[in-house]
Amino acid sequence: MEIDYSNIRVIGFDADDTLWVNETYFREAEEKVGMLLSHFETPNKIDQELFRMEIKNLPTYGYGIKGFVLSMVELSIELSNGTVSNKIISEILRIGKDMIDKPVQLLDGVEEVLISLSKDYKLILATKGDLLDQERKLEKSGLNQYFHHIEVLSEKQEANYQKLLNHLDINPTEFLMIGNSLKSDILPLINIGAKAIHVPFHTTWQHEKVERNATNGLNYKTVKSLREILNFFKQN
Amino acid sequence: MEIDYSNIRVIGFDADDTLWVNETYFREAEEKVGMLLSHFETPNKIDQELFRMEIKNLPTYGYGIKGFVLSMVELSIELSNGTVSNKIISEILRIGKDMIDKPVQLLDGVEEVLISLSKDYKLILATKGDLLDQERKLEKSGLNQYFHHIEVLSEKQEANYQKLLNHLDINPTEFLMIGNSLKSDILPLINIGAKAIHVPFHTTWQHEKVERNATNGLNYKTVKSLREILNFFKQN
Numbered sequence: 001m002e003i004d005y006s007n008i009r010v011i012g013f014d015a016d017d018t019l020w021v022n023e024t025y026f027r028e029a030e031e032k033v034g035m036l037l038s039h040f041e042t043p044n045k046i047d048q049e050l051f052r053m054e055i056k057n058l059p060t061y062g063y064g065i066k067g068f069v070l071s072m073v074e075l076s077i078e079l080s081n082g083t084v085s086n087k088i089i090s091e092i093l094r095i096g097k098d099m100i101d102k103p104v105q106l107l108d109g110v111e112e113v114l115i116s117l118s119k120d121y122k123l124i125l126a127t128k129g130d131l132l133d134q135e136r137k138l139e140k141s142g143l144n145q146y147f148h149h150i151e152v153l154s155e156k157q158e159a160n161y162q163k164l165l166n167h168l169d170i171n172p173t174e175f176l177m178i179g180n181s182l183k184s185d186i187l188p189l190i191n192i193g194a195k196a197i198h199v200p201f202h203t204t205w206q207h208e209k210v211e212r213n214a215t216n217g218l219n220y221k222t223v224k225s226l227r228e229i230l231n232f233f234k235q236n
Numbered sequence: 237m238e239i240d241y242s243n244i245r246v247i248g249f250d251a252d253d254t255l256w257v258n259e260t261y262f263r264e265a266e267e268k269v270g271m272l273l274s275h276f277e278t279p280n281k282i283d284q285e286l287f288r289m290e291i292k293n294l295p296t297y298g299y300g301i302k303g304f305v306l307s308m309v310e311l312s313i314e315l316s317n318g319t320v321s322n323k324i325i326s327e328i329l330r331i332g333k334d335m336i337d338k339p340v341q342l343l344d345g346v347e348e349v350l351i352s353l354s355k356d357y358k359l360i361l362a363t364k365g366d367l368l369d370q371e372r373k374l375e376k377s378g379l380n381q382y383f384h385h386i387e388v389l390s391e392k393q394e395a396n397y398q399k400l401l402n403h404l405d406i407n408p409t410e411f412l413m414i415g416n417s418l419k420s421d422i423l424p425l426i427n428i429g430a431k432a433i434h435v436p437f438h439t440t441w442q443h444e445k446v447e448r449n450a451t452n453g454l455n456y457k458t459v460k461s462l463r464e465i466l467n468f469f470k471q472n
Contacts, residue, residue: 087318100296
């Protein structure tokens with residue numbers, strides 16, 4: 001079935017792994033921590049435990065690099081039975097600061113798509129994570145000029161999007177969300193009657209994965225690269 | 237000189253130490269860390285070094301509890317010359333989680349003032365710090381219903397407020413900000429032509445202090461308690 005985008009007035013973009021590389025940096029950091037802790041546990045076990053620790057701390061720390069670093073410090077103490085060296089903990093803090101200072105690497109086609117869509121639509125950035133991290137990345141990206149508004153959400157659930165739409169004073173049918181996470185950028189939007197286009201990134205954090213059958217019967221498009229989106233709008 | 241509030245359409249409230257207790261919890265945490273590190277350094281020196289570390293890390297971590305905890309961990313390693321125990325680092329992580337989980341303690345008169353002003357004005361919360369922390373505190377406070385909008389700013393400088401006013405689509409002369417920090421809640425507003433009322437809190441973080449002469453000739457009111465604000469509006 002063709003999806004009709006003719007009502008759309010505002011387009012929301014996810015940021016991490018939709019506009020720029022993010023998850024890759026977390027994976028790299030996890031690998032480095034795995035190396036640092038490698039004489040306490042096997043790489044597999046460290047991976048599992050790091051995920052468990054992050055999920056345990058998510059309600060307290062939320063998303064973003066700082067909570068991730070705090071979880072890694074906590075894990076290093078736990079996995080080493082309280083014997084990890086100050087040197088390793090300092091290294092973990094350093095890995096975190098390096099993540100924060102990483103340059104922003106735009107994904108293919110991003111600027112072209114934003115230039116084109118910003119002519120006819122109000123574009124907003126709707127991201128979750130740490131406010132300062134996200135503002136800094138937007139600044140470094142040079143993409144600020146295309147967005148009317150940046151919205152950092154503490155969670156990306158139906159209620160958060162509903163509030164955002166109220167704030168933008170538009171109907172769900174007038175909003176299109178574009179992002180790489182089925183769980184955060186697609187399903188909640190479809191469920192509140194908005195439109196969504198899925199642009200998968202090659203790496204997905206376990207926490208963002210959903211069962212295939214959670215999406216059964218839901219009406220959204222998947223594209224291989226951001227650039228493909230322009231086709232739908234040229235046809236309208 | 238009497239200040240004329242008759243143009244005001246939107247009133248912004250700072251949150252921490254204006255609506256609820258905050259700085260007190262940071263001071264308590266610092267004292268606890270001071271005790272934990274007391275056999276490495278004198279309390280005075282620890283205080284100084286903690287402040288230095290926080291300021292050093294502020295561009296990287298921003299405001300909020302998580303950055304504060306990361307700074308405390310880094311300091312404990314530095315002050316101990318790399319000999320601090322895992323037990324003490326765990327204690328520091330625990331102090332941080334306890335800060336995040338603290339109940340919200342409203343300051344005197346807050347609810348009365350919000351009930352009264354929300355009848356005639358659009359109220360917004362304009363706070364800096366960690367998005368998740370601030371949303372959680374607002375939730376716990378029960379004050380959500382009085383605010384049209386919560387705005388968490390990564391910094392509270394003139395440009396940030398200017399952007400907020402553009403977003404609210406109002407003139408500076410139609411905006412009044414109420415808060416405890418001269419540096420963050422008062423001076424930038426006066427400088428962009430908005431109004432501001434200063435409600436001092438008994439404790440001010442060193443970083444938020446300004447020289448008395450920075451405020452010379454600037455036109456804002458100072459009140460002893462939030463409740464006093466109602467007098468200005470009853471007179472209008």
